[in-house]
Amino acid sequence: MWRPPHLDFITANVYMPIFHQKDWFFPFKSGAILLIIWTVTGFLIFIGIRKLGKTFVCLKGIIGVAMLLNMLMSLYYTPADADWHEFFKFDLSPLSSFGIWADAVGFVIVSLALGTGSVQKISSLSDFNENFFYNALITSAADILFSLISGITHFSSIASMAHRIYPEDEIPHRIKFMFTHEHVTPITMFPEHIIWSTKFGWIFGVLHYLAIGFLGITHTVVCFDMVKFAFEELVLKFKQREAFLGYDEDNKIQFSATCGVVIFGIIASIGLIGPNGITVSKLWIEFSSIGFMLVSLSEIFAINIHYGFRRYLANVQTMLQNHQHKSHLLYTLSAIWYYLFAPTFIVVTILFKVYKNKSIKVLEYSFPSGFQFYGWMVVILAAITVLVPLIHYLLAFAKIHAVSHIFEPLPSWGPINYNDFSKNLKNERAASVNI
Template sequence: MTEETATGAHHGDPGPDKGIPEEGVQPRAKWANKMEFLLSMTGQVIGLGTVWRFPYLCYKNGGSVFFVPYVLCSLFCGVPLFFLETALGQYTGEGGVTAWRKICPMFEGVGIAGQVIVTYLNIYYIVIFAWAFFYLFQSFKNPLPWSTCDNAWNTDSCHGRLSIFANPHLFQPDANWSFLNNITIPTDYYDNPSIINGNHSLLEETSSENEFWIRRVLRVSDNMSVANVHWDLALCLLLAWVICYFCIFKGIKTTGKAVYFTATFPYLLLFILFIRGVSLPGAGDGLAYYLTPDFSKIADPNIWTDALMEVIFSLALCQGVLPALGSYNKYNNNCYRDCIAICCLNFATSIFAGFAVFSVLGFMARQLDLPIGEVATAGPSLAFIAFAKALSMLPGACFWSVLFFLMILILGIDNQFVRVECLATAITDMFPRQLRRPGRRELLVLVIAVVCFLFGLSLVTEGGIVLFTLIANYGGSEIPLLFIALFETVVIAWVYGADRFCDNIEDMIGYRPIPVLKYCWLFITPLICGVTLLVFTPHYSSINVHGYVIGVGGVAFGSILMLIPLMCIPLFILITLCKNPDNMTTPSGDLRQARPHKPVLSLCKRVIFKAQGQPNRTRAERAEKVMMEEHSGV
């Protein structure tokens, strides 16, 4: 066997297998074709945040001027991280944990931290689809139940769309609502400071859409108990998990087929809603508000923080999802071109969704004779209150409501089952002998689904929205994601070696990526993440969830959720130090190195770190390696 063959220098060769599969152990699957990979990536990065987070951030941060920091953060942080994670998975052929173990054993905790965050997301994110299913089923009723005040859950102070049109003078920001002094307000409303502070807050809290959301869907109580599960929401949650399970229970064989529908159909629905939105009266006002830049905002550090975090959230970075999806690619797939295309598509879709959202908000603002700023909101409130109100004003409200919530479901369920797939991939790759056998994959996904469903039941109780808020604001918050992003770039660029990683990429795709990517990994991206961590000051202590102020116990619980992924990194450094102190930073000998004698990192033609070489092997290990290569035909 020649030296060239041993080092795997021929571009396009698949390289040695991980080993001869044991009897009964299935080989690791690959995407059936490139389109399945691209659609899976598209489905993961085009999610609910595209519809309800990006447009709101544009409104909040000066309209279209938000595009400037968003594009810059995408170029110098989003694209480098997106490509790094995808190329890492494709190069190692491993999921989100074992990929880091093979690149640098001491930083396996980086991958574990990402999987902890994915687990949080698998538990709480799917609850949104339970809500969406609930709204979808209610959308078949005429009139829409959230558009009226004659339901059992409504209070005496409820006002619906008809009362707004009948008394438009009462729904201005400076309207006199002093007559409310003669109305008995429900006792639990006094628990909410935002209601007592002004008439406009009372107006918002007592709208029919808000009462449907709070009193019918969430059914919050004074003590926010998590003991009483709402059976109808629990059934909706179960339905979401059943759909998710059957999309991925066979691995990428079913995932790759499901994404043909789940990644493309939302675009059709979004386009239909866009056409309907721009044809509404007042749509131009909403679009003007969305696109008019306020350049005074550009100097505000918050706009840059919001842009960076939107890039990280929208591209699904630092969660171990991208390495898992990339690991099912063929070795010589051009992931460089794919990543750039997906990032551009994500940005274009976000802007297009903004047109659809703000055209409808402009219509609603004109109908209510209110400023756009009074109806613009983000998160679940945009979909389940603001958009629910706007849809109820349209002719054929039931049809448009069904269409909208169907889009929300398909957008989100795609995100969900890809995340579950990536968690299952990570666990399977950690225990291949036990789990890569016939029937084990289906059982593993079933266990993940059942466990996450049981934890999720606490989120469909009277106090479920409090737990939902805690997990969202702490467990999947900015701080752990920024730390993971910082460690990922430092490990690849400075420990494994940016030049060696670029050599690996060249070996895979046939050419080196642009040099600016190397310097992003070395300096720019970690600097951006580090500075953001230093200036980022979250206001977690002031969280108020529908009148319930989260106390010390809730903050402590949320802090523990946030610390768990962060502690994984130093913990696994310590474990590696105890188990294998001699090879803490030495990559696995199974990894193909086209230029093993080349320095792993150089700057300005000066060698920073010399070639590391392969880990020491015993005679038996070397003989086994030769047998593996001959078996794979290399």
């Protein structure tokens, strides 16, 4: 069977993900570090340790340094005639293909893997107790920058590989072919592995996976904790029969502030997918399909929120832990959706794709008609989740006539004191039982 020359290059120089094990090469040192990291992750999730962000705060900068180094090295190996104009090529034709809507799930997953959300994860380790609107803008700008870095790295890595392997007269065609080849796609999702083929490249791999691994630990543990908190809050509210929308004006203002954060976070999340959308759409027939990115924005509500919007919900969680403002059924249901049901739908969708293709393949494939409803289910449920706070936000804004009342947190907001909150929760439960 004929094998493209770039597959031999990948086999000899690049680590292949586990789902393409036919002929893979694994750098032992980085692989051992990765195994240790995720073993520790599982242990910490099992015992439920929190506040790991402060422990590993020194690793926050490694992600940025690693991504920048990755981009610079990929540009160093990329010849000048790499057709950079293709990087910003627009194509709206995929909008007419309804099968693309289902494949958008895979698109967004790959896009997130390329960098979107990584800076959001870093920001989640910082105290977020000042003006969250300002912090959100800074975080969004930083994430866009890192997404562009990741996209340039992806493009230049492919071009560099093509120039090393193919004759000059075949390079334009071969670059486009490599962008759509099923075995090249998973490799270029992780361009740091191409750097491993250079001298001392394994050191970069170790640092990269140390940072990603420890940030992954904090992300996963906090997500489990958020789901646990949401269910506890929901049960307590129903036991107390409390008025979920509150009694006094301060409570309503706080509820409006919650909705304002939710809406702004969703808008920011949509904006953040843009740079990586331009990048990942190259994996399809054309280098850059903006139409495919627009389709995927419908599903980014559920997926990117799960990775990048956790900081906003954590800020709302801090507000809700104030004894005077515990009146938000909306937040509780949203947290359960964002951290439990949305990821579940995403996993089910990807599993159907894997079952159909016998591998993780997103090219030239759409769901069978019987399975397309899973992609649409993510869109519909995410839209419903957004609709309720949007309506309440608009009503509150029309009544208050002051944006500052919606986007400015009260002085009671601050870092979470989980121990005190647990005690208060137990006391409220005891009081509800006595009543």
